[in-house]
Amino acid sequence: MTFPSFLRLPARRACQALAVACLPLFTGGWIYGPQSTFQTEGPVAKAQLDLFYVTLWVCTIIFIVVGSVLAYATLKFKANDNDPEREPPEQSHGNPLVEISLIGASIMALVIIAVPTVHGIWYSYDVPEAEKANAYEVNATGYQWWFKFEYPKEQIDGSGNLLTANELVIPAGRPVRVNLRTIDVIHSFWVPKLAGKVDMIPNRGNFLWLQADNPGYFWGQCAEYCGESHAVMRFRVIALSESDFNAWLANQKNPARKAGSLFAGAIDQPRIQFASYTYEKQKRNAPGWSEAFDQQPFAAWKKQQEITVDDNLELVAQGRKLFQEKTCVGCHTIRGHEGIGITGPDLTHVGARTTIAGGLLENTPQNLHRWLVEPNEVKPGNKMWFGGYMARNDAGQWTPTFTINDNEARALVAYLHSLK
Template identity: 65%
Template sequence: MSSSASFRHSIRRGLSALFAASIPLYTGGWIGGHQSTFDAKGPVAASQLDLFYVTLWVTGIIFVLVAAVLAYATLKFKARNEADEHAEPPPQGHGNPLVELGLIGASVVALVFIAVPTLEAIWYTYDVPDDRRDQTYEVTAVGYQWWFKFEYPNEQIDGAGPLVTANELVIPAGRPVRVNLRTIDVIHSFWVPKLAGKVDMIPNRGNHLWLQADEPGYFWGQCAEFCGQSHAVMRFRVIALNEADFAAWTANQKKDARAVETTASADAAPRAQFAGFRVNEAGWSPEFDANPLDNWVQKQFPEKSENPALIAEGRRLFVEKACAGCHNIRGHEGVGITGPDLTHMGSRTTIAAGLLENTTRNLYRWISEPHHVKPGNKMWVGGYTDRETGNRILELTSEDVSALVAYLESLK
């Protein structure tokens, strides 16, 4: 008795859980995410969304008509009883050419309703419209396994070429932005759903797309072409700023990496220590998501509780542990170009290609066990371990990691 009652109880609980889980379907919760294509924030995404609605309406109307006839035919002509089943076969008609031709004609007309706006949108979304070309801001995005490099050809730095950042593309709002798409290894695809549909980055081929954020905002993007082991965690952000903020940002980015004055020995410095990371642990927080743009602004300023001694130790370790061989820190010792440019890394809201929020704990985790965050990444394969044998070739103590974290966080 009691077991069947508890069975019924659990069935009921399961059903109500399923009902609760389906609520977002009716309330629009399934189309309201950070990468929702329904929430267009610029003209390119809006044009694509409008076209989607055209296709939805046309096919929706056809669906209602055809489905109604199909359902009616099924219900009306279905055999209901023994007598029906053994009735004489119905008239053996072979079809009706007029009906056929009429339906073919109607289908063609319906498709014209889709084709015309499709053609319009193909030309509109392909490149910046002529009358807005002079306002266009140009950037270059380069895909790597598994991160994005962004170059600003308009922002030249004396003796260092164009401004280079990684994984967070900062653009001026209200202006068309033309993104040149390049890759140095395999095919990637640049997709910021709220701003524009994707265009692939293909080796030996110059591609581009254009997008515009109408208002300042913080947008989620992701690689959309399978590019190897860690494709799923190759993400990025686009931050749109008003003209003044954007100018301030570029001015700061063009500066060399920030140097912190050393005042004391690092021996007694308080160090961040973390442990117990799970493989593939989530790296986001609801607090950040609640107000991402403000949080991005906060990131532009140095932390109040900096420890100069620890930062100095981190800076030394950055060279000693060969980090500098792959990462560039302009004005400091780094020279490498294999990995992301870290000159102003502390001012970014994310690390590991948009995967983890840029917090002390996440940075500690990323440096101490990169292979658990992003399997197959080059920092681990070839950096921490030997590429051929897989043997560990670089050891970092928890003290080393905490110093490196402090250093990187100081790079505003």
């Protein structure tokens, strides 16, 4: 074996070597993030990751072996271009023994993958028998483009199941069985750190199970194309310790907080955030997150539960009135207040959530303001805009029914944020 041709053509070789050398460069550490499947936080995702590693190692080893042979053959049997008249090589047609052994070897390699695969299929399908009694059950329903979460075990007198939206709170350390339903098109429920996705399909009763080993704050996202705003259909899962979880449930079962009476008269001075925040019109699709939140999301969520600010009661009262006048009540439930609609998310405790607009924006006054003033810029095609702010006329055209101006938005923000 000789290498001279390899050395004689430095430019071309260098180019090829560079191409190969570039590959690892691009494989750098991009495996950590809020939706990373490598940083698992529960047994289902862990099992899925372990299986992935099995496939990865088997494939990598085969790739290295086969790739080396291919690379070796390419270099070794390269013809010398200066000698085109060489006799052709032996016209051999193959070797059955080699073929059969390679087929056998491939089957062996696949068996290595197949066994844990089959095991994983049964494991990840449903809560293990031993844990069934301990499992907590919730229902998740996909809407274009947000998620409704329902707690069938938590009954509220006169109002049925406890409902929330876009932030699923679960007990940590316990298996949770999520029944997956959809009201319109196909969606898919995916919390990468906790479990792989399962689709929400109309006329089909799907479910999945997951478990968060420790309390924490997890990102989730719809993973099946579901229309115009599929990309911005997100949600969160918050896992709490047993005691925190029970406290949260108790609070959620309460009707909406009454910060001020509907027809309040004299009120405190407006010295608080709702009157004082500044709002600037945002670009379409502008990011809705603060860095502080990103760094400590779980802490931010806990903070959001606390009633730390005094409400501007006059504004809150105005907002509550506007909530009726602008027909918001027709689609949103605010238990204990006027809202009775069920086509939109339940807002009874919206002030205690960290996100709005289907997990898209951080729940700050500015973001809520933006969402209320121009919902279609935030989430194109959403039903609050098409069907609320806009209505079809007789000719089938969309025409505006109402708008929300700056002052009205401030009042609504104050009201909604008072709903802890």
